[in-house]
Amino acid sequence: MGTILSANLAAAPQPNPAKGVGITGIHKRPVDGPIAVRPPGPKHGGLGSGVVGDEISDRTHHGGDDQAVYAYAREDYDWWEAELGRELPGGLFGENLTTVGVDVNGAALGERWRIGNDVVLQVTFGRIPCATFQHKMAEPRWIKRFTREARPGAYLRIVESGEIRAGDEVTVVHRPRVRVTVAEAFRAWTLEPELLPRLLEADEAPEDIRAGARRRLRQPPG
Numbered sequence: 121m122g123t124i125l126s127a128n129l130a131a132a133p134q135p136n137p138a139k140g141v142g143i144t145g146i147h148k149r150p151v152d153g154p155i156a157v158r159p160p161g162p163k164h165g166g167l168g169s170g171v172v173g174d175e176i177s178d179r180t181h182h183g184g185d186d187q188a189v190y191a192y193a194r195e196d197y198d199w200w201e202a203e204l205g206r207e208l209p210g211g212l213f214g215e216n217l218t219t220v221g222v223d224v225n226g227a228a229l230g231e232r233w234r235i236g237n238d239v240v241l242q243v244t245f246g247r248i249p250c251a252t253f254q255h256k257m258a259e260p261r262w263i264k265r266f267t268r269e270a271r272p273g274a275y276l277r278i279v280e281s282g283e284i285r286a287g288d289e290v291t292v293v294h295r296p297r298v299r300v301t302v303a304e305a306f307r308a309w310t311l312e313p314e315l316l317p318r319l320l321e322a323d324e325a326p327e328d329i330r331a332g333a334r335r336r337l338r339q340p341p342g
Contacts, residue, residue, distance in 0.1 A: 122221030124235060124288045125194050126150035128211035130175045146252055148174075148211035154283035155216070157239060159185050170278045171216050185277055186244045186326045191217040192273035193224040199271065204259065214253065215273055222290050224274045225303040230296035230324025238282030240293065244326050246272030246306035272306045277326075296324040308333070 128148035155174075160167035163184030168176035170188025192215035197208045210218035217235075227233075231243045249272075254262040266272070300322035308315035309329075319325060319333035 121233070121292050122219050122290045124217055124284060124286055124290060125220045126210045126218045126286050127155045127284050128216055128218060129155060129171065129173055146214035146256055148214055148216070150210055150218070150286070154285040156281075156283050157189060157241075157278050158281040159278045160188050161185060163187070169216075170276075174216065186328070187275045188278045189217060189241055189276040190215045190247060190273060191219055191222070191224055191276060193222055194218055194220045196225065196271045196273070212256075213247075213273065214256075217284065219290060225271055225306075226301050227274055227292075228296050228299040228301055229305055229322045229329075230294075231292060232279060232294035233276070234291045234293045235284050236282070236288035238280065239278070239284055239288075240280035241276035242279050242324075243302060244275045244277050245329055246274060246302045246309075248272070248306075248309070267310050270303045270307050270310075272302065274302045296322070298322055298324075300325065305329070 127150065129151050130146070130148050156172040157170050158172065160170045160183060163182075163186075166184055168174075168183040170185070176183040192213050194210065197210070197212075197218070201208050225246070227243045229243055229245065233241050233243070235241060249263045249266045251263075253266070259265065298321045300318050304315060305319055305322065305325070308319055309332075313336065316333045316337050320330055322330070
């Protein structure tokens, strides 16, 4: 299917003027060796990141089993480089895994990837841009622009723990019965609520996503 181009970690938490937590682990860089991944537990009270040694400061909105690992495709970086007219190195968006040859946004919710020999990850949802991301990018109206283009990258749950390193192959080992892609789910959640019923069809999507779709579908328009 594809390859891990780089595995990325935050060197150290840095100041974050965009949020009240004061620090952020979004600044990630490729590492030379492997990174270890294991389920971090719940968002509230767990270990935060699924990557050992990684840092998540805002645990109200980030981390936990359904956001254990974040992957972004080099191909989408290349698209953004052309749009923004600037170089975008792997790790800039805060992802743990930069991939090549993987259709990250075209992956189905519930799809499982084997990475290398040991690790199995499951696609859960797309990344929702936040104020920290906008501040880091220093691009006008970055949240709205990132949302409009629907190239969010994928959050992943850890099914089988182990180590991941640059050069590991990525292979799809399971596809769900109903195919709702990361990009489609992201669009449903953000700018195209008419697609929300599709999230209810995605029977391998996280239950909090399906529950959120049910709540929003019960709300009157406007």
